[in-house]
Amino acid sequence: MSEPIVEVRGLVNRFGAQIVHDGLDMTVERGEVFGIVGGSGSGKSVLLRSILGLQRPQAGEVRLQGRALNQLNEAELRQIKATYGVTFQQGALFTSLTVLQNVQLPMLEHLRLSPHALDELAMLKVRLVGLPDEAAGKYPAQLSGGMIKRAALARALALDPALLMLDEPTAGLDPISAAAFDELLMDLRKQLDLTVIMITHDLDTIFRTCNRVGVIIDRKMTSDTLEGITANPHPWIQAYFHGERALRFGQDRESPSHGT
Amino acid sequence: MYLNTRRDGDTVEAELAGTWRGSDLPAIDTEIEGISLSDAGTLRITVPDELEMDLAGAWRLREWLKSAEKAGVSVEFSGNEPGQLALIDSTIEHKRTTPGSSSESEFQPVTRLGRLVLRRWNSFLVALHFLGHTTITWLRACTSWHRIRPTSITRHLYETGLTAIPIVSLIAFLITVIIAYIAAQYMREYGAEIYVVDLITISVLRELAVLLTAIIVAGRSGSAFAAEIGAMKLNEEVDALHAIGVDPHEVLVLPRVIGLVIALPLLAVVADLVGLTGGALLCHWLLDMPLVLFLERAQDSIASTTFWVGIMKAPVFALLIALTGTYRGLQVRDSSRELGRLTTTAVVQSIFLVLLADALFAVAFWLLDI
Numbered sequence: 001m002s003e004p005i006v007e008v009r010g011l012v013n014r015f016g017a018q019i020v021h022d023g024l025d026m027t028v029e030r031g032e033v034f035g036i037v038g039g040s041g042s043g044k045s046v047l048l049r050s051i052l053g054l055q056r057p058q059a060g061e062v063r064l065q066g067r068a069l070n071q072l073n074e075a076e077l078r079q080i081k082a083t084y085g086v087t088f089q090q091g092a093l094f095t096s097l098t099v100l101q102n103v104q105l106p107m108l109e110h111l112r113l114s115p116h117a118l119d120e121l122a123m124l125k126v127r128l129v130g131l132p133d134e135a136a137g138k139y140p141a142q143l144s145g146g147m148i149k150r151a152a153l154a155r156a157l158a159l160d161p162a163l164l165m166l167d168e169p170t171a172g173l174d175p176i177s178a179a180a181f182d183e184l185l186m187d188l189r190k191q192l193d194l195t196v197i198m199i200t201h202d203l204d205t206i207f208r209t210c211n212r213v214g215v216i217i218d219r220k221m222t223s224d225t226l227e228g229i230t231a232n233p234h235p236w237i238q239a240y241f242h243g244e245r246a247l248r249f250g251q252d253r254e255s256p257s258h259g260t
Numbered sequence: 261m262y263l264n265t266r267r268d269g270d271t272v273e274a275e276l277a278g279t280w281r282g283s284d285l286p287a288i289d290t291e292i293e294g295i296s297l298s299d300a301g302t303l304r305i306t307v308p309d310e311l312e313m314d315l316a317g318a319w320r321l322r323e324w325l326k327s328a329e330k331a332g333v334s335v336e337f338s339g340n341e342p343g344q345l346a347l348i349d350s351t352i353e354h355k356r357t358t359p360g361s362s363s364e365s366e367f368q369p370v371t372r373l374g375r376l377v378l379r380r381w382n383s384f385l386v387a388l389h390f391l392g393h394t395t396i397t398w399l400r401a402c403t404s405w406h407r408i409r410p411t412s413i414t415r416h417l418y419e420t421g422l423t424a425i426p427i428v429s430l431i432a433f434l435i436t437v438i439i440a441y442i443a444a445q446y447m448r449e450y451g452a453e454i455y456v457v458d459l460i461t462i463s464v465l466r467e468l469a470v471l472l473t474a475i476i477v478a479g480r481s482g483s484a485f486a487a488e489i490g491a492m493k494l495n496e497e498v499d500a501l502h503a504i505g506v507d508p509h510e511v512l513v514l515p516r517v518i519g520l521v522i523a524l525p526l527l528a529v530v531a532d533l534v535g536l537t538g539g540a541l542l543c544h545w546l547l548d549m550p551l552v553l554f555l556e557r558a559q560d561s562i563a564s565t566t567f568w569v570g571i572m573k574a575p576v577f578a579l580l581i582a583l584t585g586t587y588r589g590l591q592v593r594d595s596s597r598e599l600g601r602l603t604t605t606a607v608v609q610s611i612f613l614v615l616l617a618d619a620l621f622a623v624a625f626w627l628l629d630i
Contacts, residue, residue: 082283095494096597111282111316114289120323121282121316127351128315141594160282160314191347192315 011060038216085156280317318344416519460539469531486606489589524578
């Protein structure tokens, strides 16, 4: 299949007088790990919400797997929603359900499974993201920040999606946990053949995982390969990737190599 | 078709086809059940390279192969084993611990009773602590104007008082009209229509207006207090207040309590007025009683204490409602279900407490002969 898995054309989002996106374009091909970068308030989360169909844009088009979101009916939309998994910034786990029940929820909604299959498959996902078995029976309030991120990932993987969309997956984690999470993500990507779109501010995560990066500047997106974007002369991009913070880590970092 | 099977001696050849995804599992299940492996020695699986298989499909395949092996059939793959199977195996290999089966589920009446008593005792202590804390905060707040937070109190006065006027008026009007109507029907039989006025005036002023207002406010504001503070609790806003060095009791509990203690008596006065108006109008329409006569009779029927007996209950009811609401709100922990449960508890308990207090008032007034 040659068509891009996600394609955004001429997206315009406006809240009152405030224009967030003005003709934003974005293309993500199958198998890519695409990082979305931008200053605070530049509309990264709004972009993600537009792709998810949670936010109706004023103009422009979002195509998932070649199908325009705004032309789909309820049933088709439901079908599309089963092909991607999402994690939200705060995890957004359902607080009244255990981790296992959280993972089972999308399965219950979309698949017809026997109770045995439901338990086994949900447990499989819990283990897949590296959570200990005991965590499955716990409630979100009993988990640490890192475990919440993993549990959210397990729920996102519940339906074996082709596309994962992650909003700040490593924010709030210590560098070691963040590195472990990145590693887990890359493992899963390889094994499950995933396409990943993630919003992140973590330069380490970007360099470790992404093979293409889109930067939101002036309400539009500039996207390029990781090498290309770091060479981009735009002052904001330069400051972002070559600022003091970036340089400190830069020497011993190699560009990531992917099988794609 | 998900499986193409062929029997060859004691070997069953099975070639996977179609898509093996989570949504196909029910169909795959029925096909697998239809394949008989009895007196088969070997099961040879072929997985085409282009087969679409996700983890759910791979898991189902593994389950089938395991059950085949358990039945004494040896399983082999012609060609490569799909990568998903290896992933399943390496993930499931972790030690299997069966969750549940703790001693909790067993029937242990003494343990349960003990737990219940301890829990009740604990929650009693917590409630006592809340009351004490609120009292101390109140005393401390009395020392300075700033700590009473007039802005916050004004907001709660507006939200619990002013915005409640329409619904309180409407209900006071309707209930009085209903009672007056029923009374008028019976009194007319005895030619004692004039006593309808007595009934309305005394019952509205002493009991109905304040009680109805309190119940409406418990439903409206008691739940709002619990839900608002509970959501702040879930959002760690209450912890943030603690961390900043602000006492949540001072900024969350006290302004609500004070606001409601001021608002509820005022609302009760409004309910008094509207209720009496309703009664007067009904007497006018139904019994052809001139409004002046109603006023005169009402004047005669009430004692000097009647109005105050009703109104003085209002601050007590307000205190009960506000304290219950804020107390339950602060108890919310961990989950949104708790928020719903405790909001319900807040409303039910505050209505119960209001009625209980009203009964105690009735007894007290009876003893005092008021």
